[in-house]
Amino acid sequence: MPFASANAESKDRMLRRNRTMKKCRFISLLLAVALMLSVTACGNPSGTTPASTDKSDEKTYVIKVANQWADTSVHTKFITEKFIPRVEELTNKRVKVEFYGNNSLGNEFNQVEQTQMGKLNMCVISEQSASLNPAMLNAMMLPYLFEDEAHWDKVVNGEIGKKFGASLPAKGLRVLGFTENGLRVITNSKRPINSVADLKGLKIRVSSSEMSIALFEALETNTVATTIGEVFSALQTNTFDGQENPYNTIRSFRFNEVQKYLAETNHVLNTMYFVASEQWLTSLPEDIRGAVEQAAKEACQYQVKMLREAAAADKKFLLENGMTATTPDVAEFKKAAEAVYEKYYQKYPDGKDLVEEIKAAAK
Template sequence: MKAKQWFGLCLAVLFLVIFAFPVFAAEYTIKVGTIQPESHPDCVLMREVFQKYVEENSGGRIKVELYPNAQLGGDREMAEAVQVGILQMALPVTSITANFEKSFNVVELPYLFTTRESAFKALDGELGKELDKRLLKTGMMNLGYFENGFRHVTNNKRPIYSPNDLKGMKIRTMEVPPHIAFFKALGANPTPMSFGELYTALQQGTVDGQENPIVLIHDSRFYEVQKYCSLTGHVFSVVHILTNKSFIDSLPADLQKVVEEGARRFVVRHREVMPQEEEKLIVELRNKGMQINDLTPEQKKPFVEAAHSIYNQFKGEIGEDVISLAEKVAK
């Protein structure tokens, strides 16, 4: 065999070994789905903190793949995929998880949490542990709570300083029973619709306003179709790392610890970043022409009273014991 032919044969074999039989192929793959864009803190920190830590500290035995922009579906679809084991991890809001375990709707009760500190103290403590325990029955488990931020009201009619300012106003809400009940109690007309339809609905005046955290108001460019943003802070929007329990159980003990520590580091960093991000984006929204008004504690009082008046409606669905525990630890 000529030297040139021999070299060609060796090169072909080398390529076959590299591409067909990767020497350093990961033993496990964690696919992480989220509806957020790549620029959102959820995605940035998943890459910079979770993915980096898990891949490095597993010695390459775990590969982490991130799928942003709802590539794998909406929060509900991804949570269902996690439950059946098609997807290893998703980052849904807790209102989505309530479709699988009703007690998670306790987090959606308006003005249950009035500060980040009280929310995370409760979620890292008794309340979170109780919810996590109930979640296991669904085949899923939680690896940590973080946030989208407090939900605020935007509209095109007027600044909101009192419940009277909302009377008769069509406000798009999520299809979350405590949210809908709250806006009804305020005299508004809550109108659930999919998030994908919301921008056009605001643009065409199908609804007068909507309610979301600052990050989503900014990233969804609602400042182009909404004039007023009132910092009502009526619900603290909680997100969590939802994973398939069987998948975690299938990992060797050392890799389970790596994944859990990676999730913990992500949560810690996320909680540091979000308040700073929100402050920055409020300034940007003002610069883009939105009129932003805050509410004094006295102005918030009738909103809080309306919120607490609906709690009894959900004792059967959420569980009276869970609501009592939440009220106790949220103080």
């Protein structure tokens, strides 16, 4: 074959091969586009362009919770054993709780102030914070108000409890649940208490509740109000002769080590409140807020059950570790307590209807 003819044939083959390669690349490109459209259609059946993914639902939240109680107290355990794991469970661990117990962020007054400001998210308040709503919170501290635990249950879990829950947002707080502090009894280091007369002249520490102060003044004691964190050292140095608290508090703060006599006066069935910062709570997404409220409710129920189950064991422990008990006739104490009601009605006339409503709940 002549060289010129062979060369022309070679060029023709090269042109055909190039055209074939271009056609293949075009077909491959069409197939790739078709595949991409198919995948998009599967992920978005409507055929519309997917909206950008909002990552805000993956945000984690830190909750700062504080109280004034020792690690062994039921007022701490209901937070550490129930609230913390439950809120983490309900939020798939999108919530992390930082807990500050045993007055590590200051006493109750400090904690309330921090919670109102939103610097602290949740805390436990007692009758010491009655100034937040004096008529309502002081009513719950009136002596011999509740007939028994079932009566208390009806009050906090009924319409009266709802009133409490709605009473504090204006003060920057919201009640998420009620906890029980048990029946208060009197201890001292001087003598057994069998009557009101035996209390006369003793220097007794009470909480800063107006009703507590009024009761012990009616019992003719030398009454001093302080926060709970100061009590042990004051009893140890005989600055105070005695104090009044429920069994679990006496045990968890080791008052039995500096007190000899315990009088079962059972003068108040004590209520406390698990509260949240209103500012903080309302800023949370609905699902996180719902989880916090649900976990708080369940934790408070857990606390009440735990405290009641522990009461007999706490009393037994105290009597086996340095204390002796007396059981005064409470009729005499109830008579003295009438002066407290008179003082309450005089100062909070609108509270009389509330007290009657609480008493009626027992029926």
